[in-house]
Amino acid sequence: MGLVLFTIVITLFSLCFISGAGFGSSYLPDVNGEHQLRVPIGSNVSYFIYPQNFDEKILLVKINITDGSNLLVNQLQDYYEVPPNTSSDEIKIELIFSLENNTELIGKKFPVKLDVLSTYKTNETSSIVTFSPLGFSKSFFVIGEPAVVGIPPIIELVLVSTSSSSSSGGGGGSGTTTTKKETPVITENKPVEITTPKTTATNEPETASEPAGTTITEPTNNHNLLIVIIIVGLIVAIGITIIVKKYGEM
């Protein structure tokens, strides 16, 4: 048998047939080698995927989720179009995980696996998009946590200073000065809304400064001081007079 030459070309849809593929995703803490998404029972927690596309072609991203416990509550699109030159977190895909309000779920672990697939959009008119079956696989555990405890009662004390009010004579008032003391008012429980400045700092502890030569209001009463000064002056004068008389005549 003679030698036969072959040409073999194996095309790999390596990482889904693109020269670079990837995405950012929410940071999940690694606990003993397991990535964990902690979800309070009775609550939703979002996990985000940020697809990136540094090419000049439209990238199509598909997410296959293996979620045996059906914790994902939002409907994902068949695929997501990522425009050219999309970086970082310009586009985000939200996956909402939820646990029912059942205390038996606290501490339980539910495995979730995500396969993130991507390919370039090659035929703009095609309605069928074929994805390579695999790309990146990410696995983590959804961990049930105690429900978010309501914010403890907020007791708002309306402090009213003791005020004096004179009753007018009308209505048979006694005309005496009475003191009305307000009791503290406890308002209903209400959540506290905490807002965080996003782009600019706003809580400047700005204080007014005093330029030189400014007008100063003297707040103290100096009448007593004047009297003291006069008395001290007289004592000193008398003392000097006595001393001079005593030693002057010697």
Added chain:
Amino acid sequence: MKNKTKLFVGMSIIALMFAFLPLVRADVCVGQNCPANINLTIGNVAPTIPYVVPGSAITLNGGTTKVVTVTFNATDDNGYADLNFATAKVELIKGVVTRTSSACIPVLNGTITSTIDCTVTLNFYDEAGADWMVNATIKDLANAPAENSSNVATVNSLDYVTQDVTYFAWASATLGTNDVEANNPITLTNGGNQNYATMNIKGQKAVGEVYLDEIGADKFSVSNLTGQTTGQIYMINNTNVDVSSMLNLNTHGASVTKNIYAYVNVPTGISADTYLSSSAWTISLA
């Protein structure tokens, strides 16, 4: 002598009265707005950084850098102009890694407070984590420092892998020859901050374009080394094969790559032809 005494006493009283005159004058101003010229020598007060704006989680860019802006307020009781903006700095610190701002500019000035934007460049391989310490510092013109490191930042996970080519090719192969190495390897580069301990490759059979003869997927193998005749990992048609024992990207950094070398055992009994994979192979990372 007595006249001198009287004169001395009188002068003493008058001097005493003049000495207290300013106090008497002040008393006149009680409860009023009195103009006064005051000369004060004020000592330097060290600046403070009372507030660093919390930022949202940072998502890095695959294979390249990411520039983030950190904003903080700096206050100086001597006036904002006493702040030395050239000394403003923000560091993002995690473990032994420190990313330092390249530029800081005041974007808003109040009487004693300035809002300062600092740009920090992160690399694609910087660790994901919710414990990046944000350390903002500045000095005033007297070189008195201020620091705030009470905030932390989160860097998201980044999965990103590139490859130089998307195919294996053999220019020629001889019937009945084993371990024929492809002309080119595929080089994978980890362009993110994640590790991949697991790599699976799903191989496919190759089919002749003219005669439709086949080379089974089980004739193809891969290795992390070139020039191999034993020890490669063989494919199974349309099935994921775990090649992690020799091929993985189980680390990340500035330049983490892995070469995949492909081999074929050319069977006998097939026609000379050009063979193409029946469908795409895939590489998956986990």
